[in-house]
Amino acid sequence: MATRQGLDAETVLQAAIDLADQQGIEQLSLAALATKLTIKTPSLYNHIKGLPDLRKQLSKRGLLLVKEAMVEAVIGKAEDEALLAAGMAYVDFARKQPGLYEAISALPDYEDPELKEVGAGVVSFLLRILAPYGLSEEDALHVVRGFRSMVHGFASLEHRNGFRMGLDRDESLRRLLQTYLRGLRVR
Amino acid sequence: MATRQGLDAETVLQAAIDLADQQGIEQLSLAALATKLTIKTPSLYNHIKGLPDLRKQLSKRGLLLVKEAMVEAVIGKAEDEALLAAGMAYVDFARKQPGLYEAISALPDYEDPELKEVGAGVVSFLLRILAPYGLSEEDALHVVRGFRSMVHGFASLEHRNGFRMGLDRDESLRRLLQTYLRGLRVR
DNA sequence: TATAATAACTAATGTCATTAGTTTTGTAAA
DNA sequence: TTTACAAAACTAATGACATTAGTTATTATA
Numbered sequence: 001m002a003t004r005q006g007l008d009a010e011t012v013l014q015a016a017i018d019l020a021d022q023q024g025i026e027q028l029s030l031a032a033l034a035t036k037l038t039i040k041t042p043s044l045y046n047h048i049k050g051l052p053d054l055r056k057q058l059s060k061r062g063l064l065l066v067k068e069a070m071v072e073a074v075i076g077k078a079e080d081e082a083l084l085a086a087g088m089a090y091v092d093f094a095r096k097q098p099g100l101y102e103a104i105s106a107l108p109d110y111e112d113p114e115l116k117e118v119g120a121g122v123v124s125f126l127l128r129i130l131a132p133y134g135l136s137e138e139d140a141l142h143v144v145r146g147f148r149s150m151v152h153g154f155a156s157l158e159h160r161n162g163f164r165m166g167l168d169r170d171e172s173l174r175r176l177l178q179t180y181l182r183g184l185r186v187r
Numbered sequence: 188m189a190t191r192q193g194l195d196a197e198t199v200l201q202a203a204i205d206l207a208d209q210q211g212i213e214q215l216s217l218a219a220l221a222t223k224l225t226i227k228t229p230s231l232y233n234h235i236k237g238l239p240d241l242r243k244q245l246s247k248r249g250l251l252l253v254k255e256a257m258v259e260a261v262i263g264k265a266e267d268e269a270l271l272a273a274g275m276a277y278v279d280f281a282r283k284q285p286g287l288y289e290a291i292s293a294l295p296d297y298e299d300p301e302l303k304e305v306g307a308g309v310v311s312f313l314l315r316i317l318a319p320y321g322l323s324e325e326d327a328l329h330v331v332r333g334f335r336s337m338v339h340g341f342a343s344l345e346h347r348n349g350f351r352m353g354l355d356r357d358e359s360l361r362r363l364l365q366t367y368l369r370g371l372r373v374r
Numbered sequence: 375t376a377t378a379a380t381a382a383c384t385a386a387t388g389t390c391a392t393t394a395g396t397t398t399t400g401t402a403a404a
Numbered sequence: 405t406t407t408a409c410a411a412a413a414c415t416a417a418t419g420a421c422a423t424t425a426g427t428t429a430t431t432a433t434a
Contacts (some may be wrong), residue, residue, distance in 0.1 A: 004399060004413055040402060041391075043413050051391065107291060110348040119349070141354050145341070146363035148349070153340020154332070161297040162306070162335070167328050176333035176367075183370030191382055191430065218421060230382050240423065340423075 001071055005039060012047045013057055014164055020058060020099025025106060027098070030054075056112060058103035063118040065100065066093045080181045082129050083100060086153045087177045088170075122148075133184070143184065150176055158159035194224060199234045200244055207245060207286025210299065212293060215286070216300045217241075222298035246314060250305040254312055261316060267368045269316050274338045274364045275357070292343055309335075320371070330371065334339035337363055 015036050020028045030051055034041040048054045066089075073089035094101035110119070118164040126144045136142065154173050156162075163169060201325045202223050217238055221228040235241045254277075260276035261269040281288035297306070313331045322330065341360050343349075350356060 004411095006400085006412075014320070029389090031389075039412090042393080042415085045392080046412050058335075062420065078343065098235055105343070107347055110351075116351070119351075138354065141352055142359045142362045145344075145350060145354075145359040147368065148344055149338075149340035149363060150333075151340070152334035152344060153338070155342060156292070157332075157335055157339060160294055163332060164297075164303070164306075165328055167325065167332075172329045172332040175329045176336060177369035180363075180367045181370070182373055183366035185370060186373050191380095193381075193431080216421070217423090226381090227383065229424080232423080233381050356379085 004036075007039070007047060009047045012037065012044065013054075013061065016054055016058060017061065017097070017100055020103060021097055022099070022159065023100050025055075025058070025102040028054075028058075055103060055107075056115065058100060059107050060114055061105040061117055062097070062100040063115070063122060065097070066090060066104065067118075067122050069093045070122075071125065078129075079132055080178075083147065083181060084174065084177050086126070086129065087147065087173065089160070089174055090151040091155045094159060098159060101159065105152065146180065150180065192225075194234060196199075196228070196234045199224065199231065199247065200241075203241055203245060204284070204287055209286070209288060212242075212286050212289040213302050214313060215241075215245075224264055226370060242270070242290060242294075242304065245287060246294050247301055247305055249284070249287040249291040250302070250309060252284070253277060253291065254305075254309050256280045256353065257309075258312065266319055267365075271361065273313070273316065274334070274360065277338040278342045278345070278360055281346060286292065288342065288346065292339065333367065339369065 003005045003077070012033070016033055019032060019036060023032075030041050030044055033054075034044055037044075069089045069092070070086040073085040077085050107115070110116070114162060123144055126147060127140055130143055133140070133143075149172075154176065159168060163172070197330055199220070203215060203220055206223060207217060210219075217228050220241075221231055224231075235244070256276045256279070257273040260272040264272050294302070297303070310331055313334060314327055316326045317330055320327070320330075338360075341363065345356060349361070
């Protein structure tokens with residue numbers, strides 16, 4: 001072996017993200033990851049705690065990045081326009097980083113404190129966008145659930161080729177969100 | 188060993204469903220399944236082709252049953268009332284058969300012809316409910332995508348404890364669907 | 375009763391994740 | 405510059421899996 005490369009946790013995580021995005025989260029194994037990094041599998045344990053830990057890191061990073069994408073997308077926008085842009089950004093994220101998105105979505109342990117915190121960050125972001133609607137706290141929380149259900153459901157179905165008709169997908173998403181928002185206006 | 192028990196494919200599938208519902212689809216292994224059936228792992232190969240095949244069977248059965256549940260739920264109902272009932276039935280199914288629901292939803296290979304066919308059955312069921320709305324074919328397909336996104340997204344988030352506020356979940360789903368349906372009316 | 379099909383079995387292989395214990399390497403202190 | 409320590413890599417070993425091949429036993433049928 002040549003000189004050691006001095007991997008760190010972030011490099012390992014990035015390589016794992018690449019693998020997950022390219023081959024799917026199911027195919028992400030420590031063996032494959034070690035091969036990609038040209039080290040032996042047990043050496044990974046210097047940087048991660050194990051496979052479950054790695055998956056958790058992917059989930060957390062995914063949640064952070066998807067929120068970041070939504071924050072970026074709503075700059076200069078408000079109300080319906082902002083919600084539409086946030087929804088599109090969410091789905092676009094799932095398209096561009098499918099493995100990371102799977103990591104968010106195939107998550108078993110949502111009870112983990114770290115993930116709870118990041119998840120709460122997404123919710124409070126959405127609540128801030130909803131502020132101008134003047135909803136009660138309870139109403140707003142129902143809307144947040146609705147919004148998350150729509151975009152997650154759409155992204156998830158699209159990801160698994162659940163939409164098989166030759167129908168424009170962006171248009172489907174736009175209509176879904178707009179129809180919902182229209183319904184919200186006319187209460 | 189005593190007399191052989193004469194297992195068949197259906198019994199094996201049922202046992203697999205039980206395991207998946209109780210412990211989650213991730214925990215469903217051939218080893219665990221064989222133990223439950225008091226046989227050795229290789230004996231399973233008399234009834235299934237392998238683990239991927241078993242998963243596919245679970246997905247197919249899940250799709251069939253969830254459609255059945257929706258069909259049953261809309262008896263005597265039409266339009267908004269029918270769509271609401273179908274959505275509730277979908278989510279209820281995910282609650283009662285979480286493993287089977289995971290099998291539908293964690294599915295990689297949606298290209299499989301058998302699954303394609305069952306999935307198409309769900310879509311045509313929804314199209315029939317939408318008939319009275321007098322939508323164009325294209326509009327109706329967008330609505331079907333929207334409906335599937337909403338209910339799948341909701342069920343999926345709920346399944347992973349994605350809803351952490353102490354807010355009534357049935358109420359959230361009802362509002363989501365009703366808001367969408369209201370938006371559909373007021374175009 | 376004999377035979378064929380089927381359901382079970384044992385044995386073996388290969389892929390994983392994981393742990394324990396060891397060697398090497400880079401860096402920082404003496 | 406040398407020494408010492410921490411970190412990053414390694415080898416070896418274990419145990420859980422899925423899967424295949426080949427074998428035995430049981431049920432049903434001819």
